[in-house]
Every structure is written in structure tokens, then in C-alpha cells.
Amino acid sequence: MLFSEIVEGIELEEQTHGSCEITSVEYDSRRVHEGSLFVAMRGSTTDGNTYIKQAMGKGAAGVLTDSREVFSNALSRWPHLCIGLAQHGRRSLAIASANFYQHPERTLKMTGVTGTNGKTTTAYLVEAMLNSAQRTSVLVGTIEYHVAGEVRVSPHTTPESRDLLELFHDAVGRGATEAVMEVSSHALHQGRVYGMPFDVAIFTNLTQDHLDFHRTMERYFAAKQKLFAGDGSPAPRVAVINVDDEYGRRLAKFSLTQGSVVAEYGVEKGDWRAEDVVLEAGSTRFTLKTPHGSVAMHSNLTGHVNVLNLLAASAAAHARGLSLEQIAEGSEQLAYVPGRFQTVPNEASITVAVDYAHTDDALLNLIKLSRQLVGNNQRVITLFGCGGDRDITKRPKMGRAAARGSNLVVLTSDNPRTEDPAIIMEQALRGVEEIGTDCIVEADREAAIRKAIAAAKPGDIVLLAGKGHEKTQVLATGTVPFDDVEVAARVLQERA
Template sequence: MTSHEAMLGVDSLARGTGVAAVEGVEYDSRKVKPGSIFVAMRGEATDGNRFIANAVSCGARVVVTDSREMWERAGEFPEAEFYFSEHGRQALATVSANVFGHPEKSLALSAVTGTNGKTTTSYLLESMLRSLGRTCVLIGTIEYHVGDAVRVSPHTTPESRDVLELFADGVTVGATEAVMEMSSHALEQERVWGLPVDVAIFTNLTQDHLDYHGTMEAYFAAKARLIEGVGTEAPRVAVLNADDVYGERLIRTAGKSQVVSYGMERGDFRAGQVRMRAGKTTFMMTTPHGSVEMQSPLTGRVNVYNLLAASAAAMARGLTLEQVVAGAAAGAQVPGRFQVVPSTNGVTVVVDYAHTDDALRNLIALGRELVAGRGGRVITLFGCGGDRDRTKRPRMGRAAGEGSDLVVLTSDNPRREEPMTIIEEALAGVNETATTCIVEEDRAGAIEIAIRAARPGDIVLIAGKGHEKVQILSDGKIPFDDVAVAAGVLQEMTQ
């Protein structure tokens, strides 16, 4: 491929002949090889333009920069062609699509956005599609799937170059479908620029990420870009939550897409006669195509919403009602999403990713519902992440205190903040309630306190980190797994 072919569709100013032979594209100078195109762009944490010299020394023969200053200094790097594009991430997406042979055109893409439920809805939809023998690419918070292969997930929504490489790998193994979580950061930063979305799903919107977006309106605007299209036409179908106030707004404004709504009592897909216990949920799903009983190994009303959303999306992708039912029943447990830790002492221990006040409130309500018939208590352990939205900390504390019989407040991922400072801000919310709260900064110690405080019939909810396998501290990451720690405590108690 020539540099001219790689740059097709990129709005740029050129200083080069367009005949350089290129073999790949990178935005990280450490990954540049001879013949690479290096896209230098400004990011959240650093500016890729600082590493142009390093990229050229490693063999980059084409540089695309979003810095006019660096473009004007192109003469300092005579061995490389230079291109200036004002929108660096758009340029990266377009160049990557060209280099990888436009795999996005060979895949029907379903994309999920929202504060809560993205991961579970994505897993459910992939399960339904795979139950018919369709080969899929899955990109999300927990892991990436390329056909049957599972890969580590460094980011919920990676940069466009990495998305397109995953898509290309998927096409190579026969994939025809892709399911992606699209975070608000990725939508606003145009990491998904130019990806044609066939079916878009909006789950809900509650307070989160205001450290980045500033206001709920800005947060909503970022999410809404999925329904509008990011450098592409609007999705063919928009699956929207009719029970969410922001979902209602999208229903009124998503004029270019076919709208399919869902909710408990209203919408095109509705749920009734919900019955649940730990490890199983059953309900009647009413759809424009008829009514049917749904069974799933997932637990809780939040997962009823996720099942409704995935079902509507699956039918938009051509599945029948019977095929949706079969796919839902076959859906496996999603790691860290109401994951029950095996126990033999009559105590139910659950690990869940809930890390907003709304998600925590929903989790606790489900815990309360599960123990109501046996007179059990709800014990909730949680913490708040450092270097994130501080305003949600007391809100999370209040949610935990209002719904629980006992709260254990601990550290989550403190990052660069002092753990006790974070805990004190969350404790202010707990103290607005009458619920007893035990503070233990060490998360492993807190998990042991919570489990040992439980009696037969109680439920212990370990919230916040879910599937994560590390804890992020000021001096780096350490191995940490809520499920493994909880299992260890339970094992010790039986010896």
C-alpha cells in the first residue's frame, strides 16, 4: 500500500509525494516498525506529537500530525512524508480503516452505550447471535472476543486503530457480527469515528464521569452521539429504554433510526410476572412479535432490562422470538456482574461491579428482595475510586446506608488520592442514615469483616470492582480479585 492509498479520505495538508510504501499504522511510537504510518495526536494524558522524532527513528515513513507547528517543522525529518490533519482521531480512524482493508464494511455492528448494563447487554446479545452459529467480535470492559479466541481488554472502547485491527482479525476467522460497548469518553473523543452502527442500544443514564464531562447534559450529549452517528449515518435501528428519562428524550429525537423501545410496563418489549432467585430469573416478555416466557441464569430487575434490550437488538439482527429465548437461556454468568461466590454456610456472597449510586441502590434492592423471604440481612461493602467524580461519593454512601443493615466502607482503586480522604467523603453520606458502618481501609480485611459478620440467611454484597484483577494504588497496581479473596475467607470459615 502507498501512502496515497492509506491517506484516502483524510482531510489533510500534504508534504510528500504519496508514494511511500507503508505496512501498518500506529499511534504509539513504541510500536512503530519500518514502514509504519505514525499518527501523532493530542490525547488526555499526553501529546503524541512529542514522540514524532522517536517514531521516525524507528522507521516511520509517514507522519500524520494534528499539530500545525510540527507539520511546519517537517523539514527536520526529510526521511518521512508529513501530513497535517486538524482532527487527529478522525485521521487515525480513516487511515486505519484504509490500512486494514475496511473490515467494518464486512461486519454488522451492534453498539451499546449507557451508564449501567453495557457489559451484560453486550454479552447477552453476543450469546444470542452465537447460539445461531454466527461468528462474532465482542469488544468491551471485561475482555475482547474474536470468534472463539479471548483477549485481554485494556480499555472498554479502544482507539479506532485497535478496533479495526480486531475487526480485521474477526473477518479473517469468518465473523459477520460485531458487538461493542461504546463509552461516553470514546464517543466524545471520536475513537469510534466512521464505524457504521447497524443497531444501537441505550441502556440508561445516571451520574458518573462528571470529572470528565462536567455536567449531566454534556454526559448525555456524548452518549447521544451513538444515536446520531459518529462520522456515519444514524443507526438503522435504535433500541432505547423507555423507563429512563434520557431514553425518553432519545425516543423523541431519534428520527433517522427505526426506534424500538423497551421497559417494564411500557415500550415495544415489556416484562411481566418477574420471578427471581440467586442464579435464575424468569419473566414473561411481550413483544410486537408475540409473548413468551424468558429464563436466564442472570439475577435481578436490572438484568431484566438487559435481557429486554438484548432481545430487541437480536431481533433487529434477524433472530426469531424462539431463537432469542434459547440464546437467553444459554447465556453464561458475566464475570463480576452479580457473581455468586460458592458458599456452604448459608450466607450468599455476591461480587458486583456497581460503582455509581444508582447501580449500588439497584444492587442493594435486589439483595433485599432475595433475603426478604428468609429474614436475612443485607451487608454491603463498597468503596469509591480515586481521581474520579468526587460528588458521587456521598451519594454512594447514602445509597448504601439507606438500603443496607450493615455497611463496610473500604478502599476501591484510590489511584493518586489518599484512601482515607476518599473514605471520609463517602462516609459523610452513610452518616446521613442510621445504619451502622464499619470502616476498614484494607480491602481484603474489609471483605473478611463483611463475610464474618454475616449469619445464615444474610447476603453480602461486595461492590465496586467486579471483574477487575488488580487494585490501583498511588505507586502502581497490585494483584487483587474480590472473588478470590471472598472465596478464601469462606474456605477458612469451613475449616
């Protein structure tokens, strides 16, 4: 494809001739090869413009830059190079990639899920419902990617636009007609989904998280809102919004001003509601009430939060053309979501559940669910930690959340990164001490899991919160393998 064809639609301040033949679009100089177009853009932590020399050394045929100085220097150094000066680096990457991959996003009907908690489970549920109705799909999310049934590693919840479009191109080639993806606030803020035409957008909730990046809750909300305004594309045709959530009610009003059809869901409010809810371990039943009729629902997922996730997925699936009967059938197809109240089999008559809960709101919901399952005669033991190099203000809040409803808290380490785990735990411990719940402090996560399980008696629930599906622990010395499920299984086997 010619350089001139790839840059079509990009806001260019200047450009040279466009006759270069381009073989790939890359933003990482390490992936550049003979004939590549290198998109050099300024990011939040690095500036791709500093790597143009390396890209040229690997045979780049063209360059897009968002730096006038770099444009001028490259032009004088490589006068025959196809080079463009773009107003927006990431937008240029998105448009160039869409052109190169022949716009797979226009073939796929896209459903995006955003919110603090529940994105992954809701996305999995939507995918299960679509697949049950014989739709071929691609799923992009935190745990893994699914491409027409093939499971792939997920390096990012929402990848850069170039990687996302390559994935979509592959999926379309395999017959996919639907895309379901988690859309993070970072991705929305940075323009990683610029130009993506979402047909349906889902908002689950908004609670404190990522304030190390967004600084305030209003900025955090503004990033989420971009999905419902459209970024380089029209607003979604249908907006599915949790109106039990304060921010959701604001977003519902906003979406109406954007011309979207708004499907409101919630337990207390909303047109999509659950009645006669019955929650058991490994089972949730309710009657789904909608403006289009009612249907009996059953899911293998457990808890109040999953009732909300099921409502969100149901409204989105209906917006994608599924009948209520197809939605009910699809909801039963999902056995579990990795790292979301994932129980570890054992013969000790205790429930050990691994969950990704890493905010105070998620912890509260997780513990509330566990208390509903065991009643007041058995104990809930909650193990948690707080991530390093992240928002420190949520640490005492998480401590308070873990202590409320738990009989015992085990405070440990959770991806401390460059921070001292002892300092992180001290900050979280303040919240636990405010409530007064018994607490064991153990920085070594494997030792902490051992202590949590050792403290449990038959009938108790042990919650291993924070890491969920993750397979590593990020330390100051580097990243090491660590899997809560694998460690818990080994400890339980030794106990048996």
C-alpha cells in the same frame, strides 16, 4: 500499501508525495517499526506530536500530524518523508486504520451498547443470542474481548480506532459477521469510534458517573447521543432505547429525527416489555411481550436490572434478524457475566456476590435485588468504596445508596489512585451517616472483606461492590494484584 492509499478520505490541509510503502499504522511511538505510518495527534493528557523524533528513529516511513508547526519542522528536517497535515488527529487515525485494514467494519454488522449501567451484561446477552443462532461474532467490552470464540484481555472498554479495526480485521478473517461492543462516553467524545457504521445502537440508562471528565450531565448525555447521531457514518438503522429512563425518552425522540427505527423497551413503558416476572437466586423468568408476538423467557441472571438488560438484548437481537424463539433460546445460554452478581461458592450457607456496581444507582439496584432474594428476615451486608481521582460529588450519594436497604455497611478502599483513602472514605461516610445504618470503616480492602464475611450469618447476603471483574487495586504507590472473588473464596475457605 502506499501512503497515498492510506490517507484517502482524510481531510488534509497539506501533504507531500504519497509513494512511501507503509507496513503498519501506529499512534504509539513505542510500537513503530520499519515502514510504519505514525499518526501524531493531540490527546486529553498527552500530545503524540512530541514523539515524532522517536518514531523516526524506529524507522517510520510516514507521519500524519494535526500540528502545523510540527508539519513544517518535519518537512524541513526530513524532506523526503511522506507527511500529511490533518485537520483532525483521531479522525485521521480512524480513516487511515480503516483503509489499512481494508474496512472490516463494512463486513461486520455492528451493535453498539452505551449507557451508565448494564452495558457489559447487555453486550454479553446479545452475543449469546447471536451465537445461539449460529452467528460468528466479535465482542469488545470492559471485561474481555471475544474473537470468534477466542477470549482475549481487554485493556480498554472501547479501544482506539486503530486497535479496534485490527481486532475486527482478525475477526473477519476468522469468519465473524457480527460485532457487539460496549461504547463508552469517553470513546464517543474522543472519536474512537469515528466512521464506525453501527447497524443497531442500544441505550441502557444514564445516571451520574464520569463527571470528573464530562463536568455536567448534559455533556455526558451529549457524548452518549453521538452513537445515535452517527459520527462519520449514518445514524444507526435501529435504535433500542430504555424509555423508563428520562434521558432515554429524550433520546428516542432524537433518534426518530435521525431516521432510525426506534425500538422502545421498559418495565413501565415501551413496546418491548416483561410480564409475569418471577425472580429467584440464579433465575429470572418472564413473558416477553413485543410488537411481533410473545415468548417465555428464562435466564440464569438475576434481578430487575437484568430484566431490563434482557429486554434490550432481545430487541437488538430481533433487529439483527433473530426470531423470538431464537432469542429465548439464546437467553438461557449465558450462565453468568464475570463480576456482575457473581456468587462465590461456599459451605457457610451465606451468599457472597461480587458486583461491579460503582455508582449510586447501581448500588441501589444491587441492594434492592439482594433484599428481594433474602426477604426481611435475613441481612444484607454491603461492602463498597469510591474510586480516587474521580468525581467526588458522587461519594456521599454512594454512601446513602449503600446504607438504604442494607443492615450493615462496610466502607473500604476501591482504587484510591493518588488520593488518600481516608479522605475518600470520610466523604462517602457522610452519606452513610445521613441514613444511620451501622457501618464498619476499614481502608484495607482484604481486611474489610474479612470483616464483612465474618459479620454474616447463614441466610445473609454479602455484597462486595465496586471492582467486579477487576484483578488489580490501583494505589498511589502503583498497581497491585487484587481480585475480590479470589480473596472472598480464600476467606470463606478459612471460615469453613
